[in-house]
Amino acid sequence: MQAPRSTLLxxxxxxxxxxxxxxxxxxxPAEPPLKPEPVLTPPAAQATDAAAAxxxxxxxxxxxxxxxxxxxxxxxxxxxxxxxxxxxxALADLAAExxxxxxxxxxAEALALENDSAEANAAIxxxxxxxxxxxxxxESARCNRHLAVDLNSTNPILISSAAESDVLGLTSFGLFxxxxxxxxxxxxxTVSSWQTSVDSMLDKxxxxxxxxxxxxxxxxxxxxxxSYRVIMDERVPVPAVRSGTDQLRGVHAYDDRxxxxxHREPFATNVWNINFPVIPRHVYENTWEDDxxxxxxxxxxxxxxxxxxxxxxxxxTRIRGQEIMLRAREGWHTVGDKQVRDKPFFHEIRFRILEDxxxxxxxxxxxxxxxxxxxxxxxxxxTTGGDYYAKNTKATAPEWVSFHFAWNTKSPFFTxxxxxxxxxxxxxxxxxLETICHGLYTPCTGVFHPTAWMATKKPLEAYRxxxxxxxxxxxxxxxxDRDNDGLRDREIDGRSVPFEFTVVCSQQPMAQDICxxxxxxxxxxxxxxxxxxxxxxxLQQLLLEKRFDAAFGGxxxxxxxxxxxxxxxxGAGRNFxxxxxxxxxxxxxxxxxxxDRAQRAEKYARIHExxxxxxxxxxxxxxxxxxGFSKELRGYVFSPRGPFHYSPGFGSLWKPVP
Numbered sequence: 001m002q003a004p005r006s007t008l009l010x011x012x013x014x015x016x017x018x019x020x021x022x023x024x025x026x027x028x029p030a031e032p033p034l035k036p037e038p039v040l041t042p043p044a045a046q047a048t049d050a051a052a053a054x055x056x057x058x059x060x061x062x063x064x065x066x067x068x069x070x071x072x073x074x075x076x077x078x079x080x081x082x083x084x085x086x087x088x089x090a091l092a093d094l095a096a097e098x099x100x101x102x103x104x105x106x107x108a109e110a111l112a113l114e115n116d117s118a119e120a121n122a123a124i125x126x127x128x129x130x131x132x133x134x135x136x137x138x139e140s141a142r143c144n145r146h147l148a149v150d151l152n153s154t155n156p157i158l159i160s161s162a163a164e165s166d167v168l169g170l171t172s173f174g175l176f177x178x179x180x181x182x183x184x185x186x187x188x189x190t191v192s193s194w195q196t197s198v199d200s201m202l203d204k205x206x207x208x209x210x211x212x213x214x215x216x217x218x219x220x221x222x223x224x225x226x227s228y229r230v231i232m233d234e235r236v237p238v239p240a241v242r243s244g245t246d247q248l249r250g251v252h253a254y255d256d257r258x259x260x261x262x263h264r265e266p267f268a269t270n271v272w273n274i275n276f277p278v279i280p281r282h283v284y285e286n287t288w289e290d291d292x293x294x295x296x297x298x299x300x301x302x303x304x305x306x307x308x309x310x311x312x313x314x315x316x317t318r319i320r321g322q323e324i325m326l327r328a329r330e331g332w333h334t335v336g337d338k339q340v341r342d343k344p345f346f347h348e349i350r351f352r353i354l355e356d357x358x359x360x361x362x363x364x365x366x367x368x369x370x371x372x373x374x375x376x377x378x379x380x381x382x383t384t385g386g387d388y389y390a391k392n393t394k395a396t397a398p399e400w401v402s403f404h405f406a407w408n409t410k411s412p413f414f415t416x417x418x419x420x421x422x423x424x425x426x427x428x429x430x431x432x433l434e435t436i437c438h439g440l441y442t443p444c445t446g447v448f449h450p451t452a453w454m455a456t457k458k459p460l461e462a463y464r465x466x467x468x469x470x471x472x473x474x475x476x477x478x479x480x481d482r483d484n485d486g487l488r489d490r491e492i493d494g495r496s497v498p499f500e501f502t503v504v505c506s507q508q509p510m511a512q513d514i515c516x517x518x519x520x521x522x523x524x525x526x527x528x529x530x531x532x533x534x535x536x537x538x539l540q541q542l543l544l545e546k547r548f549d550a551a552f553g554g555x556x557x558x559x560x561x562x563x564x565x566x567x568x569x570x571g572a573g574r575n576f577x578x579x580x581x582x583x584x585x586x587x588x589x590x591x592x593x594x595x596d597r598a599q600r601a602e603k604y605a606r607i608h609e610x611x612x613x614x615x616x617x618x619x620x621x622x623x624x625x626x627x628g629f630s631k632e633l634r635g636y637v638f639s640p641r642g643p644f645h646y647s648p649g650f651g652s653l654w655k656p657v658p
């Protein structure tokens with residue numbers, strides 16, 4: 001059975017980019033609830049073959065900022081030499097892969113286990129991560145999922161967080177995805193063919209002719225070209241999605257089905273740059289230029305509440321701060337009374353927004369939700385008894401997610417590398433790992449996971465608390481206690497400035513605990529820290545506007561190391577700390593222009609080392625996936641991006657027929 005296109009995003013998500021995580025324990029960022037307001041979306045209009053025939057839209061102009069005149073398609077076909085690229089069914093591929101791995105236990109045996117050892121965990125993943133045989137899945141079932149926070153937006157090109165990836169990955173339209181090994185492909189659900197020119201300067205995609213928006217209008221290549229134009233408008237606040245997409249020379253729709261992506265250079269990263277979310281042209285073409293925020297005008301407020309969807313699901317109910325209900329839409333799998341794609345495994349998906357981890361765990365134990373990410377404390381002490389295992393099991397796997405303190409290098413406190421290093425020396429890493437993280441997480445030594453191909457091979461020693469070294473570095477940087485009040489100070493622009501700053505973090509308990517530990521650690525060396533738990537929408541704005549001294553948060557990995565340029569390059573959109581190193585900038589350019597993977601790895605390894613030397617972040621820990629699952633769920637398979645943020649991701653989960 002074919003999976004829904006569950007993660008065809010550019011963030012999580014998001015296919016190419018790293019996902020911003022504000023919580024210390026969950027892969028979902030700590031966003032605040034919005035004001036409760038019931039929102040209804042009418043069922044999808046049924047598309048007809050006649051509707052497809054009506055699509056005779058003119059070509060979309062290229063962005064004014066990128067003067068570009070696309071050549072006629074006849075010239076491209078005559079002059080270009082094409083290489084066929086993979087168009088894959090992600091679920092079918094996963095099924096073939098799993099079929100080669102005999103299960104270590106039966107489902108009944110796995111469900112009877114308590115996950116208290118590596119052997120038990122392996123058996124649970126092996127037995128319960130299977131796909132259904134014919135007729136085994138209940139296609140009328142509902143999955144009750146957990147969100148730690150509400151969405152900031154339901155518009156897929158505004159996506160910037162893991163929570164948005166969870167929901168919009170099911171409702172939005174895209175052409176490309178990647179598997180759990182982060183290998184890219186075009187999605188068979190949406191694409192007929194994908195070709196790349198031999199010189200790597202062109203990608204040509206022919207989309208399927210049986211695609212419909214939830215309002216019944218055909219999805220065409222013109223929607224793809226239009227979406228590129230909107231994304232490239234600098235007034236539109238899409239720094240996450242624009243990253244990489246801005247390396248394209250242009251995107252042109254030659255007809256309803258044929259779209260060509262024109263690259264500026266034959267970058268190794270071109271395969272990711274063409275992967276961006278698509279919005280309906282007919283919906284936004286008359287509204288986006290008057291309101292490039294895509295959120296403020298009455299029309300866009302209405303679209304936030306009732307988005308026109310292009311994926312397998314549509315939003316039918318949204319109660320802000322409480323829940324979001326999705327329903328499988330008929331127009332995805334059936335067009336003109338003909339079934340053109342398999343139905344998703346779930347008829348409905350209900351996202352419960354439960355900010356408090358303890359409230360969420362209680363809901364899981366009661367059977368009110370079917371899955372959630374567990375905190376270290378929950379995994380260790382609150383999911384070990386019969387009250388938990390009566391309805392649930394749990395599983396863990398490695399995940400490339402790191403957490404950190406980000407230092408604003410434009411702040412008078414953190415412009416000096418010695419000060420940032422002093423912060424890393426002063427923090428009580430061991431107490432954090434053993435007490436707050438319950439010994440489940442490993443120390444983080446930089447931007448790339450040690451098992452990743454681009455990580456440095458040099459042994460980097462994790463920071464441990466060394467107050468003497470921290471004080472010596474602060475002394476060298478001129479931060480000393482001149483007035484003997486117990487607080488370090490420094491003369492800046494002719495006035496004495498005490499070393500007192502604020503660290504902003506999410507409202508999640510674990511995030512607050514870690515920031516409080518920073519406060520206690522720095523108090524021992526004469527530095528005062530104020531901890532400010534902040535609603536996620538406010539936190540995001542502070543970061544984007546760089547109006548902070550320090551922030552606690554994390555990043556989920558992108559699919560390619562080049563995606564982190566958006567975080568570290570001088571002036572980049574999500575370079576929240578305004579970090580700047582010309583050598584890092586140069587290496588990112590060299591990394592994307594180098595096609596040999598081994599040579600690329602050397603470039604990114606050096607970036608890894610330079611960042612570790614400069615400490616624009618104090619890297620804290622790598623967080624593994626720890627999930628609780630209802631015993632009714634099957635099909636969860638993990639990746640470096642967790643169980644959901646790849647393809648098929650959530651699309652492989654199912655419930656057996658009762």
